[in-house]
Amino acid sequence: MTQGTAHDTASGDRLQPGSRLPLGGLVLAYGISQLGTAMSGLAIPWLVLVTTGSAALTGLAGFAEMAPYVAFQAVSGPVADRAGLRRSCVTGNAAAAVLVGAIPGLYALGALSFGPLVALVAVAGAARGVADAATSPLVPRTAAFGGVSNERAAGMNSVAQRTGMLAGLPLAGVLIAAAGPAVVVLVDAATFAIAAFGILILIPSAAVRVSADPQPDSAGPPAARGYWPQLRAGMAFIRADRLIAGIALMVALTNLLDQSLSSVLVPVWVRVRLHQPVGLGLIGGALSIGLVAGALAATWLGRRLPRRVTCAVGFLLGGSPLFIALAVWSALPPVLIVAVLSGIAAGVLNPIIGAVTYERVPPRLQASVLGAFRSSAWIGIPFGSLLGGALTEGIGLRNALLATGAAMFAATLVPFVFPAWRGLDRPAGNYSGAAERPS
Incomplete structure (x- = not known):
């Protein structure tokens, strides 16, 4: 048992194993x-x-928010484990609420210039990174406490993310048009505060001490002690497991391109071709409808899906089509149709990837490995915003969409080519051997 887990068990919770309230509370928050x-x-x-x-x-601005988020998610796993996963998650969300809430406050006072805005989103991104480094290992722990399979837990977590996007994106478009962007940012601050309170109330500390590892700790190498040894152990595990490393690299490439699309190319497309901010919400909402549908399908079908084929097709169809649609069409309806279909294809990915990582990473390493894995997969996101802005100003919107769409198509061919991805369909082996016998 890690020090952080022991710290989280200080309170005398009476909730009995088998209750799904902790997992439900985490997913809701x-x-x-x-x-x-x-x-x-x-x-x-x-x-x-x-x-x-x-x-x-x-x-x-997108880079300033996402770079600290990715960096702190990579290095905060050992800290979150030592301080307590539940406590770190609550503290990170609460800090993000305060920092994000300062943006509309300064805007209302007429004191929000570009510099303070960038500083606030950067520090808020760091706080979110700490919170999410703690959230990832909480999913399999609360699932084990409630007797829920990894596929189902990962699917529920993905559905929660997609549903939040489904409701948030169109609502944002409407509220931006009706009340202005500062009001929307204020709502974001409130949701971080609600999430922090929900985790504090709905996830008892008893739930985070459950280990999903069917083998005793002595079955593998002992957990590293101290910040740097734990961090090195997490990174070493990822490097040794070729499937986990390949997934992280693949998602890093696709996330980089997706971020350039969502943070720059879509807003510029909407402003230049539609001239109405509601289009932002409609495109985001259409994509989210598909993402929720795909995630629900993956959650429901669970282990019956052929993992490798599903991931390969999902990456391919969920990637480049939307880039090409925006480059070809100036009308909204065909773009919305492509967004829904691409979302369905992409929505099946996270439940499968989540289940695979929960299976292959031993609980004693999850805080370090899952944080490092998630940040490795997200490392391209900050640069995606810079890439989208530079390409749009350098070669124009249409050419930027075509260039990034072609790059996305090339990246999504990886699961069809590299043999390490065959490990997706292999039955989960023992946890302790995952790093020593990479796929």
């Missing part, structure tokens, strides 16, 4: 925070775009 995040993900770029008129500054 995550969904609420994603609702606000989806809204501010549109509101902040739109706020920068309409106040500066610069696609490059819009991309810079």
Whole structure:
């Protein structure tokens, strides 16, 4: 048992194993925070775009938020484990609520210039990184406490994320048009506060001490002690497991391109071709409808899905088609149809990837490995905003969409080519051997 887990068990919880309340509470809190995040993900770029008129500054603002988020998620796993997963998750969300809430406060006072905005989103991104480094290992632990399979738990978590986006993106478009982007950012701050309170109340500390590892700790190498040894152990596990490393690299490439689309290319497309911010919400909402449908299908079908084939097709059809649709069409209806279909294909991915990582990573390493894995997969996101802004200003919107769409198509061919991805369909082996016998 890690020190962080022991710390989390200080209180005398009476909730009995088998209760699904902790997993449900975690999923609910995550969904609420994603609702606000989806809204501010549109509101902040739109706020920068309409106040500066610069696609490059819009991309810079996205970079300033996501770079600290990815960095702190990578290095906060051992800290979250030592301080307590539940406590770290609550503290990170609460800090993000305060920092994000300062943005509309300064805006109302007429004191929000680009510099303070960038500083606030950067520190808030760091706080969110700490919270999410703790959230990832809480999913399999609360699932084990409730007797829920990894596929089902990962699917529920993905559905919560997708549902938050489904509600948040169109709502953001409407509220931006009706009340302005600052109000939308204020709502985001409120959702972080609600998530922090929900985790504190609905997830008793007893739930986080459950180990999903069917083998005793002595079956593998002992958990590293101390910050740097734990961090090195997590990174070493990822490097040794070729499937986990391949998934992280693949998702890093696709996330980089997706971020350039969502944070810069779509807002510029909407502003130039539609001239109405409601289009932001409609496109995001259509994509989210598909993502929720795909995630629900993956959650329901669970282990019956052929993992490798499903992931390969999901990446391919969920990637480049939307880029090409935006490059080809100026009308909204065909773009919305493509967004829904692409979302369905992409929605099946997270439940499968989540289940695979929960199975292959031993609980004693989950805080370090899952945080490092998630940040490795997200490492391209900050640069995606910069890429989208630079390409749009350098070669124009249509050419930027075609270039990023072609790159996405090439990246999504990886699961069809590299043999390490065959490990998706292999039965989960023993946890202790995953790093020593990589796929």
